[in-house]
Amino acid sequence: MSTSNYDIDVILRDHITQGDSGSGPHKPLKSQLRAYLKSVETGTLDRYNSKVDVENNEVRSSVLSVLTHGYTAAGDGGGALYKRVDAEPSHPGKFRSADRYLTDGGTDATNGGWWEIDERITTPKMYGAIGDGVNDDTVALQDCITSGRFIDLTGGIYRITDTIQVAVSKSKIFSAALTTLQGFAVRQGAILVDNPSIGIALNCTSTGTIFENIYIYSAAQITAEAIHFDRSAGSSSDRDHRVIGVSIVNFSTCIKMIGRGLHVKDCQFSTATFGVVLDWPASWTPNGAGNDTTITAGRSYVITNNLFHDCDNWVTNEGTENPQNIRSVVVSGNLGDLGGCIFRGVLVDGAISGNICNLSDYVYTMRINDGSRNSAISGNVMGGLNEGGEGNQPNHCVYMTPETIGIKNIAFTGNVFGPTHQGSIRIDGDAATTNISFVGNTFQQPGLDGFSPIYLEGVVSGAKDLSLIANTFDLTGSAAATIIGGDNNALIRVLYTNNSVQNNAIPVAQSNVIVYQDGPALGMAEYVHTVYSARGGSSWVAGDTVVGGHVVYSADTSGPGAGIVGGYKILAGDTTLNSTIMRLLAKDSSGVDHPTVDITTSYMRPVFSNEMSCGSSNRLWTAVYATNGTIQTSDERLKDFDARPLGEQSAVIAAAKKISFRSYRWIDDDGKTHFGVSAQAVMEAFASFGLDALEYGLVREEGGSFFVSYTELLALKLAALETDDRPAH
Missing domain, CATH: 2.160.20.10 (Single-stranded right-handed beta-helix, Pectin lyase-like)
Structure with a gap:
């Protein structure tokens, strides 16, 4: 039954979900309210109890809109606004009233009397849903x-x-x-x-x-x-x-x-x-050519801030259709409160960060498949719990499968792995893994069943290159024999530096695994072992028979004893990796490790000739004990002699005769009387003949102090004696 009464409260109630972005998602559209009011004012709007009610009535020819308060009955939630149209609509949300009017007021037996929903936001109840x-x-x-x-x-x-x-x-x-x-x-x-x-x-x-x-x-x-x-x-x-x-x-x-x-x-x-x-x-096609435009090809997959409960x-x-084409996957900030696997498949140009997957008894909490590359995995917490039985730990946190294509350029940073039954990281497959880095991660109780924290299998021909830098390994309860285990294979190459191992002293790897550190100053790979020293305790070596040197750090600063502060680096071998030479390195002004001294069973010598001194002006040796005296370079091919013999250089000889040897004691008394000269006396003697002693190798100034070369002084004194003994002509 129609009515001409206008009830704004009814319109607001029935259309409370009509809205747009400008007025909020659940407020009436201003344009629609304006249309309602205009329709009431002009008499072109009628109201009915339901759609069924309209279907059974003839609507006046002047009415272009009807407002229902239900679908089959008033109040059933299916009320809607309808508008008159001039033909049967092709979509649902339509009905036909008993009249045959068109929008211009005329009649048409075939096309007249049709209405369609005139709502921006619709509900299933407007279409008859209960x-x-x-x-x-x-x-x-x-x-x-x-x-x-x-x-x-x-x-x-x-x-x-x-x-x-x-x-x-x-x-x-x-x-x-x-x-x-x-x-x-x-x-x-x-x-x-x-x-x-x-x-x-x-x-x-x-x-x-x-x-x-x-x-x-x-x-x-x-x-x-x-x-x-x-x-x-x-x-x-x-x-x-x-x-x-x-x-x-x-x-x-x-x-x-x-x-x-x-x-x-x-x-x-x-x-x-x-x-x-x-x-x-x-x-x-594999790269999307012919299927997608440049505008749409660079799409992303973002899965963030979700809860995966028992998933x-x-x-x-x-997928079977080349999963390497799925790129730019971002999985971040998700929580799995009953564990599961955070990501499984091929990861290309992607990022997995800030996810928490605990209480997991799944086989692994992340699987990185063959073909993955150029991706970052950071700040995730994945593994199990050690409180509640062994059923609360996964076998692995990350399972990598380089089978045919290989996996490269994957960075694991700041993650917490474990506890796990087996290795926190498992790499299984013969294809190469390149530039796989683990930086600043925590490995918590990995290998509770005896597996190494990082476990590799199936290594036959594909090299495995890993970097482990500044990670912490908490081996409480772990029965692991090495940090890196599984295949004992020289194809496994590991950069291992600045890592901390707690609660169990084990080597880095088995004997055939190559553990190394890059040495850019030498232009080669410096093969190293790593030695840790606990305070007040003994050292242990990570590694067995790899030809290399030692990087020494303090692994435990608790307890009594001096421990090792900072660390030093010793490289065994020169640029040809000659294992009979022990080489010391120090950082130069650019922070690069620079070779300084070689030590063998026969000699200790600088790596580069005429580059460094033994001692300095403020770091002096108290005494030098030697079977033979110092031997100086005296090869004539390396010298440019003055044409005049020293005895014919009268001013220098006269100055030498004026220098007197004296006895003295050091101000910091060592209880001994010594014999020698003062550098100032030598300079005064030379100055009295118009000479500057600092221009000669006899005296040098360094660090505000003066030094005398007694080898030079004695040669000069002997030349002066020669002039005294020479016959007069």
Whole structure:
């Protein structure tokens, strides 16, 4: 029954979810309210109890809009605004009244009397859904999603028994989650899937679709996908899909994405085998050429701030259609409160950071597959607990499988690994691993079953290059024999420096594994062992028979004793790795390790000739004991002699005769009387004949002190005696 009474409260109530970004998601559109008021003013709007009520009545020819207060009956939640149209609409959300009027007031027996929904935001109840979780709302929900772009599920539980097709691009399916509207509590909208053979609940073939704040669940675990994105080839108007604040429970796969571009944020995935599965369309060529434009090719996959509750695999990229094409995957800030695997598959140009995966009894908490490269894994906490039995630890934290292509350029930084039954890091496969670095990580109780913290298997021909820098290994309760274990193979090369090993003194690796440190000053690989010294304790060596040197650091600063502060470096071998030479290195002014002294059983010598002194002006030796005296270079080929004999240089000889030897004691008395000269007396003697003693090798000034070369002085004194003994002519 129609009425001309206008009730603004009814309009506000019935259209409370109508909104736009300018006025908030749950406020009436100003434009719609203006249209309502104008319609009432001009008499072109009528109100009816329900859609069924309108279908059974003739609507006046002047009326262009009708407002219903229900779908089948007033108050059932299906009220909507409809507008008169001049032909039957091709989409759901339509009905025909008993009249045959057109919008111009004329009549048409074929096309007259048709109406369609005139709402920006629609609800399934406007299409006949009950939303009580009992009645089957499959058809109504499908009609709503097919017809509209903004679908509001607030307050309803929509039971479905068949797949819902989502084909409208840039659409949004949402609900007002856990909030209050106009003083009434509002329940989060839900989709109850009641068919264990459904396969896919929501099949999304559109682009740019948003699912926000809805609840998708099954009463029991089913083998099905909750949301399936099958993204077609891109275009300049293409948009990434977004899943925000969605809860998915009891599905084998929560979200599967085939194609480019997916953002998943603030969701909860519970009781699932797979959380988010990524795959590549079979029809797309490996690099996307011919399938996607430059604008859309560089898409990303961002999975952040989600809760994975009892979810075996959080994010997976193991598709059969070249998973290396899935790039720029970001997995960050997620929590798995019952463990699981954070990421499983190929990781290319990606980042995994800030995730927490604890209480895990899964085989591994991260699997990096063959072909992974150029990615960062940082700030994650992954492993198990040691309080509650061995069932609370995974076998490994990270499992890497370089099988045919290899894995390269992966940086693990600032992670916490463990506790684990076996190695925290396991590398299994014969292809090469290149530039795999572990920097600043904590390995907590790895290898509780006797495995090494880093465990390698299947190394036959592919080299394994690892860098371990500034990591901490807490080996409490660990039965590991070496830090790096498994295959005892010289193809395994490890840069090992500045690491801390606690509560168990074990070597770095077995005898054949090469442990090294880069030596840019020598232009070669410096093979090293590492020696740690505990305060007041004995040293131990990490490594066995590798030809190399020792880098010495303090491993334990607690307890009594001096310990080792800082450290020093000794390289065994010269540039040809001659193991009979021990070489000392010191950092030069640029901070580069610079060779200084070689020591053998026959001599100790500087590495580079005429480059360094023995002692300095403020660092003096008290005495030098030697079987033979010092031997100076005297090869005539290295000298430029003065043409005149020393005896014919009268001024120098006269100065020498004026220098007198004297007895003295050191001011810092050593209890001895010594014989010699003072440098100042030598300089005065030379100055009295117009000579500067500092221009000769006899006297030198360094650090504010003066020094005399007695070898030079004695040669000069002997020349003076020669002139006295020479016959007169």
